[in-house]
Amino acid sequence: MRTRSFLLGAAVAIASLTCAAGLAGSAFAQEKEIAVMLPAAGDPYFKMKAFGYIDEGKKLGYTVNIYDAGGYGNLQKQVSQIEDVIQRKVAGIVLVPASSDGTVPVVEKAIAAGIPVVNDGIATKTDKITGFVGEPSYVMTELLAAYAVDKLGGTGDVVLLAGPSGLDLTQFRVDGFKDYIAKFPGMKVVAEKFGSTATAEALTTMQDFLQAQPNVKAIYAFNGPIAIGAVQALRAAGKQPGDVLVLTTDMEEETKRLIEEGWIQATVVSQPVTMARLAVQRAIEAAEGKAIPKESLTQASMITKSTVGNVDLSGQTVPVGAQ
Secondary structure, three states, X not given: OHHHHHHHHHHHHHHHHHHHHOOOOOHHHHHOEEXXXXXXXXXXXXXXXXXXXHHHHHHOOOEEEEEEOOOOOOHHHHHHHHHHHHHOOOOEEEEOOOOOOOOHHHHHHHHHOOOOEEEEOOOOOOOOOOEEEEOOHHHHHHHHHHHHHHHHOOOXXXXXXXXXXXXXXXXXXXXXXXXXXXXOOOEEEEEEEEOOOOHHHHHXXXXXXXXXXXXXXXXXXXXXHHHHHHHHHHHXXXXXXXXXXXXXXXXXXXXXXXXXXXXXXXXXXXXXXHHXXXXXXXXXXXXXXXXXXXXXXXXXXXXXXXXXXXXXXOOOOOOOOOO
């Protein structure tokens, strides 16, 4: 597993160095380059996706360069990066926006310049976007809420570690969970906070929640790194696996281990590697003048301790030894 993480990290680093060195600066490279703009490439989720982006581009004869904004709060850096690739006239852009609203002007500028822009996972709020590849976000967290209701018998206090604000994806996930919970009067959301995807921040937030709400029975966490922070807080509070339900989305190696140990009870995965491949495919198709669907969604699967060994994770994982 360490080899896999190293290779993925190396792939992202190489892609970034290629951009910095201007190796994609020739006319040929620009014509055959797809720029992938990520808000937080260091997140385990995006490290998985990096393999899908780069490998799919290689298969289709395109260079894929990955640009990292360095965090969801760094909107202006991401905008500047997009401005740069517009100037270089890349063939297409795959964008995971740091802000659904804040990226509208630069996305519309790219499209006006003849560069297709495909959103991956998070939508930019403009009808001019070339295409969207994503997950059924609302349904995914409805499934998690239904799991919580079933396990708690329709009664219990719930807290939400909601994830980054300003993203349509975040809001869809929060709404799916809360709307389902609202059907059961005995289930109450007693605390909710938006924040970064940093595990350390999630740990601090969850410790605050536990102090104010010691009887919490379930936690919804936006993604794996946030869920890991929640588990660390539960451990520090002397809780045992299963004392509090921890529910999240997607699954990296650490979250998988915590599921197997019983600390995380359920996750819903959305096939991020498949999603990354599809986003690059769509961007290349559009760059070559082909019509693409406005929306392409992957299928979601729920995983628990009892099913983690039986679910098809081919669209979720990176082959060992992948380069």
